[in-house]
Amino acid sequence: MFRKTVLFLFFLLFFCTIPVLAANDPNVQVLLFHGRTAIIISSPGGLTIQAGRKIYTISPDVKCTFLSEDDRVVWEGHRLFSPSFLLSPKGQGFLYYGSRPYRGKFILKNQSDSLDLVNLLPLDDYIKGTIKLEINPSWPEEAVRAQIVASRTYAVSNLGRHQETGYDFCSSSHCQNYGGVNSEDPAANRMVDLTHDIILTYQNQPAGVCFHSESGGTTDSAVNVWGKDVPYLVSVDSPWEKDSPHFSWEVQFTASELRFALEHAGLIQGEVRDLQVVSGSNGGRIKNILVKTDSREYQIPPNQFRAALGFDLLPSTFFEVRTHPFLKTQQAVITPEKTPIIQEEKKTENDESQGKSDYQAMMNKDWNLDDIISFLKMREKQREEEKNNQTILSETPDIQRPAETPVPDEMNGQPGDNESASGQTMVREEAVFIFRGRGYGHGVGLSQWGARGMALQGYRYQDILLHYFPGCQVKKARFK
Numbered sequence: 001m002f003r004k005t006v007l008f009l010f011f012l013l014f015f016c017t018i019p020v021l022a023a024n025d026p027n028v029q030v031l032l033f034h035g036r037t038a039i040i041i042s043s044p045g046g047l048t049i050q051a052g053r054k055i056y057t058i059s060p061d062v063k064c065t066f067l068s069e070d071d072r073v074v075w076e077g078h079r080l081f082s083p084s085f086l087l088s089p090k091g092q093g094f095l096y097y098g099s100r101p102y103r104g105k106f107i108l109k110n111q112s113d114s115l116d117l118v119n120l121l122p123l124d125d126y127i128k129g130t131i132k133l134e135i136n137p138s139w140p141e142e143a144v145r146a147q148i149v150a151s152r153t154y155a156v157s158n159l160g161r162h163q164e165t166g167y168d169f170c171s172s173s174h175c176q177n178y179g180g181v182n183s184e185d186p187a188a189n190r191m192v193d194l195t196h197d198i199i200l201t202y203q204n205q206p207a208g209v210c211f212h213s214e215s216g217g218t219t220d221s222a223v224n225v226w227g228k229d230v231p232y233l234v235s236v237d238s239p240w241e242k243d244s245p246h247f248s249w250e251v252q253f254t255a256s257e258l259r260f261a262l263e264h265a266g267l268i269q270g271e272v273r274d275l276q277v278v279s280g281s282n283g284g285r286i287k288n289i290l291v292k293t294d295s296r297e298y299q300i301p302p303n304q305f306r307a308a309l310g311f312d313l314l315p316s317t318f319f320e321v322r323t324h325p326f327l328k329t330q331q332a333v334i335t336p337e338k339t340p341i342i343q344e345e346k347k348t349e350n351d352e353s354q355g356k357s358d359y360q361a362m363m364n365k366d367w368n369l370d371d372i373i374s375f376l377k378m379r380e381k382q383r384e385e386e387k388n389n390q391t392i393l394s395e396t397p398d399i400q401r402p403a404e405t406p407v408p409d410e411m412n413g414q415p416g417d418n419e420s421a422s423g424q425t426m427v428r429e430e431a432v433f434i435f436r437g438r439g440y441g442h443g444v445g446l447s448q449w450g451a452r453g454m455a456l457q458g459y460r461y462q463d464i465l466l467h468y469f470p471g472c473q474v475k476k477a478r479f480k
Contacts, residue, residue: 026479028126028155029107029118029167030178032097036115039066041106045093049075051082057090066108068115073108084109086120094181101181103129109166118167119180126169127152128184128192133177134211135448137185140455143448145191146464149474150209150446151176153199156477157206197479200465202232202472209469211446214244216318216438219468220285225303225317225444232471233444235285240453246315246440253309255431262291262300265308270295275321275433285443286317303442319437445469 033039040063041047047058056078058064064087065076072081087095087106094101097117104121119126127148131137135147154176159168161175169175177183200207208230215238222233241247253261255272262268270293278288286302302317446468454464462474 026123026156026159027104027120028123028159028169029120030126031162031165031167031170032102032117032119032180034111034114034116036117037068039108039115039117040064040098041066041087041108042096043089043093044096046090047095048088048090050086050088051075051080051084060090066115068110068113071110071113073110073115103181111165116166119171119178123152123155124192124196126155126178128189129178129180130176130183131188131192132183132185133179137188139452141187141191142459142461142464143451143455144188145195145461146446146451146455147211147448148188148192148195149198149200149461149465150211152195153201153206153209156199157208195461197477198474199477200469200472201475202469206477207232207469207472209446210442210444211448212439212441212443213447214241214246214316214438214440214449215443215447216247216316217241218285218318218443219445219447219450220318220443222444224285224287225442232469234470236468236470238447238450238453238468240457241439241447241449243453244440244449246438248436248438249315250434250436251313251315252432252434255433258291258309258433259293261308261310262298262305265304267291267300267304267308268293268298272431275323277319277321279320286319314435316437316439316441316443318439318443319435322434322436324432324434 042061042063043058044060046060047062047064049056049058049064066085067074067076069081072083073085074081075085085106085108087108089095089105094103095106096102097106102119102121103125104119107118107120109116109118130151131144131148134151135144137144155169158175161168162170169178171178200209210233217238219236219238221235222228222230224235258272258275259268259270262272268291272291272293274292276290276292277286278290279286289300289302289305291298291300306314306317446465450468451464454467455461459467465474466472
């Protein structure tokens with residue numbers, strides 16, 4: 001009996017671990033900042049600085065400034081030149097870039113005559129700096145653990161993603177948002193430790209996972225969204241999300257707003273006359289969008305359509321469209337000196353982790369497969385709405401408008417018969433398209449609000465992951 005028990009445990013251990021091509025307790029390299037001309041580094045316990053074979057020790061709290069000069073990094077004050085520097089904290093303390101603490105080590109490089117700051121740290125320390133930006137750590141533990149395993153799986157399957165530029169991941173949503181120690185949570189850190197090395201696999205290989213905020217009741221498939229059939233990225237029911245903020249929603253766009261947004265994205269030309277949607281086979285999710293203009297018809301993939309309108313303004317591609325023709329809309333008259341200037345969206349460093357609540361940061365994340373599998377050519381980016389007094393105003397009070405929407409050319413500075421007495425607004429009749437839908441995000445893979453609902457009903461994190469990734473297995477990776 002004892003021998004049978006030992007054999008059982010042996011086979012259980014053997015089949016519940018998988019080889020992964022990575023170093024023992026693998027380190028990852030995360031690009032924190034790019035294109036700096038000067039970087040200041042310090043550590044409360046002191047620094048060790050390595051340049052080539054030379055090693056220097058720095059006293060606690062001393063700030064070291066590094067500059068870019070030609071194709072080298074210069075340690076100011078010491079006038080020490082090197083293509084790169086490796087900086088380590090003395091003891092167990094953190095490294096600081098300005099006032100921001102980070103685990104692990106820093107690598108300073110000169111790239112294209114400017115400085116790149118790369119954080120070199122163990123895999124699980126990297127995961128600790130991502131979870132709070134993706135899911136609310138106060139949610140049920142099993143939901144948070146499911147997200148942790150999904151995030152770790154993503155990292156393991158994408159090591160070397162930016163290898164050509166000298167690091168594994170960027171710190172933005174193109175990979176996973178990462179904010180260092182400031183983005184950690186003690187409860188989430190404990191759960192990272194408890195799930196150490198656990199990942200999701202398919203046929204004994206790390207799965208290409210993706211996740212989103214809310215599915216609206218049914219997730220989507222990779223083949224419907226990106227045109228690639230992935231066996232474990234299929235549509236599944238997610239009936240645990242009825243209390244989610246975007247379980248159902250309604251937004252409206254005028255024809256002129258649609259025209260500008262779609263023309264600006266290079267998807268159409270001409271005045272929008274009609275809009276029709278082709279639903280997929282999974283209960284209302286859009287397979288294709290037909291836009292009819294005064295010149296021709298355009299077939300637009302739903303992800304491109306949503307990206308053009310704004311991911312924050314059109315929450316998902318799970319919707320239907322209804323048209324109200326010729327509703328009156330008020331339009332500000334723009335005189336030549338008030339003509340709006342379209343500006344590219346700008347973000348300050350680590351905007352994702354600054355000045356937002358945990359919930360808002362979580363809601364703004366929209367993860368997909370992008371470069372995990374070769375079929376995804378476009379990564380979703382967040383667009384923050386800016387206030388603009390020259391935005392088209394609808395009679396419907398709750399509608400949001402793209403901040404960059406300008407006035408159509410034929411209305412700029414040309415008051416017509418419908419101009420108000422003040423000369424500031426005019427009224428025109430145009431079609432209004434009403435979008436009614438569900439969910440938030442691309443809808444493929446793990447639904448975070450669905451995971452929360454399952455955890456509240458007593459499901460374990462393994463059950464959650466296997467529901468949203470059918471055919472996969474939850475295993476403990478053996479790194480070698």
